[in-house]
Amino acid sequence: MEKKPVGHFHLEAEQGRARAATLQTAHGAIQTPIFMPVGTRATVKSMSPLDLTTMGAQIILGNTYHLHLRPTSELIRDMGGLHKFMNWDLPILTDSGGFQVFSLASLRKITDEGVEFRSHIDGSRCYISPEISMEIQMNLGSDIIMAFDECPPHPCTADELKKAMDRTYEWLKRCDKSMTRKQSLLFGIVQGGLDQKAREYSIEQVTSVDLPGYALGGYSVGEPIHLMHEMLPNVAPLLPKNKPRYLMGVGKPQDLILAIDAGVDMFDCVLPTRVARNGTLFTSAGPISIKKREFIKDSRPLDEDCSCYTCQNFSMAYLRHLYTTGELLGYRLNTLHNLHFYVQLMKEAREAILEQRWDKFKSSLVWL
Amino acid sequence: MEKKPVGHFHLEAEQGRARAATLQTAHGAIQTPIFMPVGTRATVKSMSPLDLTTMGAQIILGNTYHLHLRPTSELIRDMGGLHKFMNWDLPILTDSGGFQVFSLASLRKITDEGVEFRSHIDGSRCYISPEISMEIQMNLGSDIIMAFDECPPHPCTADELKKAMDRTYEWLKRCDKSMTRKQSLLFGIVQGGLDQKAREYSIEQVTSVDLPGYALGGYSVGEPIHLMHEMLPNVAPLLPKNKPRYLMGVGKPQDLILAIDAGVDMFDCVLPTRVARNGTLFTSAGPISIKKREFIKDSRPLDEDCSCYTCQNFSMAYLRHLYTTGELLGYRLNTLHNLHFYVQLMKEAREAILEQRWDKFKSSLVWL
Numbered sequence: 118m119e120k121k122p123v124g125h126f127h128l129e130a131e132q133g134r135a136r137a138a139t140l141q142t143a144h145g146a147i148q149t150p151i152f153m154p155v156g157t158r159a160t161v162k163s164m165s166p167l168d169l170t171t172m173g174a175q176i177i178l179g180n181t182y183h184l185h186l187r188p189t190s191e192l193i194r195d196m197g198g199l200h201k202f203m204n205w206d207l208p209i210l211t212d213s214g215g216f217q218v219f220s221l222a223s224l225r226k227i228t229d230e231g232v233e234f235r236s237h238i239d240g241s242r243c244y245i246s247p248e249i250s251m252e253i254q255m256n257l258g259s260d261i262i263m264a265f266d267e268c269p270p271h272p273c274t275a276d277e278l279k280k281a282m283d284r285t286y287e288w289l290k291r292c293d294k295s296m297t298r299k300q301s302l303l304f305g306i307v308q309g310g311l312d313q314k315a316r317e318y319s320i321e322q323v324t325s326v327d328l329p330g331y332a333l334g335g336y337s338v339g340e341p342i343h344l345m346h347e348m349l350p351n352v353a354p355l356l357p358k359n360k361p362r363y364l365m366g367v368g369k370p371q372d373l374i375l376a377i378d379a380g381v382d383m384f385d386c387v388l389p390t391r392v393a394r395n396g397t398l399f400t401s402a403g404p405i406s407i408k409k410r411e412f413i414k415d416s417r418p419l420d421e422d423c424s425c426y427t428c429q430n431f432s433m434a435y436l437r438h439l440y441t442t443g444e445l446l447g448y449r450l451n452t453l454h455n456l457h458f459y460v461q462l463m464k465e466a467r468e469a470i471l472e473q474r475w476d477k478f479k480s481s482l483v484w485l
Numbered sequence: 486m487e488k489k490p491v492g493h494f495h496l497e498a499e500q501g502r503a504r505a506a507t508l509q510t511a512h513g514a515i516q517t518p519i520f521m522p523v524g525t526r527a528t529v530k531s532m533s534p535l536d537l538t539t540m541g542a543q544i545i546l547g548n549t550y551h552l553h554l555r556p557t558s559e560l561i562r563d564m565g566g567l568h569k570f571m572n573w574d575l576p577i578l579t580d581s582g583g584f585q586v587f588s589l590a591s592l593r594k595i596t597d598e599g600v601e602f603r604s605h606i607d608g609s610r611c612y613i614s615p616e617i618s619m620e621i622q623m624n625l626g627s628d629i630i631m632a633f634d635e636c637p638p639h640p641c642t643a644d645e646l647k648k649a650m651d652r653t654y655e656w657l658k659r660c661d662k663s664m665t666r667k668q669s670l671l672f673g674i675v676q677g678g679l680d681q682k683a684r685e686y687s688i689e690q691v692t693s694v695d696l697p698g699y700a701l702g703g704y705s706v707g708e709p710i711h712l713m714h715e716m717l718p719n720v721a722p723l724l725p726k727n728k729p730r731y732l733m734g735v736g737k738p739q740d741l742i743l744a745i746d747a748g749v750d751m752f753d754c755v756l757p758t759r760v761a762r763n764g765t766l767f768t769s770a771g772p773i774s775i776k777k778r779e780f781i782k783d784s785r786p787l788d789e790d791c792s793c794y795t796c797q798n799f800s801m802a803y804l805r806h807l808y809t810t811g812e813l814l815g816y817r818l819n820t821l822h823n824l825h826f827y828v829q830l831m832k833e834a835r836e837a838i839l840e841q842r843w844d845k846f847k848s849s850l851v852w853l
Contacts, residue, residue, distance in 0.1 A: 158806075158810050158812060159803070159806060160807060160812050160813075160814045162812065162813055162814070163813035163814060163817070164814065165794070165814060165817070165818075166798070167794070187806070187809070187810055188781070188802075188806045188809075192781070192782060192802070195782060196782065196784055196800065196802055196803075197784070202800070202802070202803055202806075203803060204798045204799055204803075413556070413560070414560060414563060414564065416564055416565070426533070426535070430534070430572045431572055432564065432570070434556075434560070434564055434570070435527070435564075435570055435571060435572075438526075438527060438555070438556045438570075439528060441555070441556075442526050442555055444526060444528050444530065445528075445530055445531035445813065445816055445817070446528045446530070446531060446532065446533060448813055449531070449533070449813070449817070450533075
């Protein structure tokens with residue numbers, strides 16, 4: 118098969134607003150709908166690259182803010198880039214650092230030029246601008262580079278929202294200018310909060326810059342999630358049809374299904390890995406808390422239908438024992454299962470769309 | 486090849502006092518000299534069974550004391566035994582609980598009958614006797630069951646030492662009587678501290694009970710290690726030649742080599758796993774501390790000669806990054822490497838003895 122150029126987006130099937138597609142990156146193609154496990158600090162917590170490829174993960178996400186602070190993007194560049202540093206040969210998407218600057222760092226000072234802040238690790242003074250975010254992500258050698266945007270808090274005033282959108286647009290143009298790495302794809306980020314008109318305004322701004330993909334930012338910032346889902350069917354389809362659509366930082370399994378239904382292609386979220394470490398595990402019958410006493414002598418796997426290493430080899434009683442004793446293997450087996458659940462869910466969603474049985478597939482999800 | 490009966494010990498080669506042998510257990514044969522990774526709470530910390538078999542581990546150790554407290558041996562028995570509970574199909578040796586009762590528990594009260602103590606977890610009252618230790622280990626379905634002994638502290642008086650030896654002997658006879666599980670092998674434990682005559686006295690007592698293997702206990706309890714090594718060549722060979730000899734709770738790589746040289750066959754120790762989590766890693770050039778600043782941009786593997794997953798896939802710079810950020814993957818990659826180092830060292834020691842080049846092999850170890 119002829120290798121497609123980097124950025125090539127092939128829309129393979131649509132059913133309603135739901136889509137199945139393939140996006141070419143410098144480290145291979147990814148098939149959408151897709152979930153990207155989050156590898157904040159050059160590692161998906163507790164997972165080896167082999168664990169991730171074995172479960173069928175096709176792309177992971179790295180965090181610019183965290184890698185910029187430790188071990189620094191210059192070090193990773195000097196070590197041959199993020200792929201080589203963490204031994205991951207498949208695609209990597211990096212965020213811009215913007216969201217973390219707004220959620221983790223302290224003493225932020227935002228100007229049109231950029232953002233001054235203090236590190237959440239040691240309080241040291243840091244500065245990120247659109248140009249610096251691009252430089253960091255190019256140092257990392259990311260396949261998909263996210264624009265540096267301003268993500269306003271929820272709630273915020275209409276004026277604050279407009280200022281953030283306009284600044285995001287100005288910053289996007291600067292990102293586009295300074296992102297000079299040919300093998301990388303720059304995605305723009307739409308803001309606009311929970312206001313349909315604002316979203317339309319931001320989409321018009323952001324898509325006026327011709328880019329290989331666009332993302333919806335500014336959701337999952339503390340608002341009731343149903344407000345996002347009410348909007349998404351009227352927002353996602355406004356993004357270019359022939360480009361990938363990425364909903365940032367979302368979410369639970371049902372959120373992914375509803376967003377695919379609204380026309381979204383790509384997802385990332387710390388939720389499956391974070392809650393795994395806290396003992397919440399997703400199954401085809403819905404989520405369970407492995408710490409519960411009812412599992413103390415349960416010799417069954419978490420999910421009879423699951424083909425992951427955890428379910429194929431261990432009982433709920435053993436997983437509960439690992440959890441209650443705080444054993445390291447528990448974090449790994451739980452994480453592995455939850456990520457496998459997400460990856461498998463996206464694979465099945467894709468097959469359903471390709472085979473024009475999306476609605477039937479949705480109906481089969483008892484937890485939806 | 487004809488399957489040997491459980492307990493069959495085949496002494497394949499000797500060179501000086503060093504030995505290479507095979508011991509048959511109900512879950513297959515183990516080849517000595519051998520190191521047994523410690524799986525305290527039904528898991529070798531951070532390792533999956535697949536990690537362990539991939540590195541060539543042939544047998545692991547489980548801790549009676551810890552498993553008795555959590556999740557209890559009755560629960561593990563009801564779940565099909567320890568092998569099934571933790572999904573480990575190769576041999577398991579369990580200690581008797583004695584050492585942990587003496588080192589971890591509080592408010593111990595030792596009588597000829599048994600030991601009353603309080604759990605280090607919740608302070609609850611517990612009691613272990615020789616009969617109870619056997620029952621717990623039989624519940625676990627252990628392949629090699631260790632006798633319940635009294636391990637006196639270092640230093641102790643000659644009188645205390647003799648009392649502990651005599652009690653250990655009386656307890657051994659009770660263990661032998663109550664260990665009724667045909668598939669399990671009961672090993673006796675020799676005490677005697679750092680006194681040659683006392684060791685000889687204890688060996689005479691313990692070996693008067695005909696058992697499939699014998700262990701040297703009471704070392705590695707705080708004494709200077711060179712005192713043990715001065716004694717071992719005069720102690721280990723006094724144990725029956727046609728039975729496996731197990732030195733409990735020892736030690737560093739050099740300790741294993743010196744003990745093999747003295748005639749020991751089997752080892753266990755938390756050291757390689759514990760120091761791995763603390764960033765100390767064994768290499769063919771000696772141990773290193775991965776946290777050191779000198780490794781910050783070191784793109785080489787830990788050990789160019791090492792075939793483990795860690796060395797085949799990751800740089801020292803990456804391992805240092807995982808260590809300094811406290812990432813879970815770091816614990817695992819470090820543990821995997823250290824255990825691989827121990828397993829490989831024993832494999833090479835065995836081959837050297839089989840090929841009658843033991844002295845040359847020792848000379849090749851630059852860290853010895």
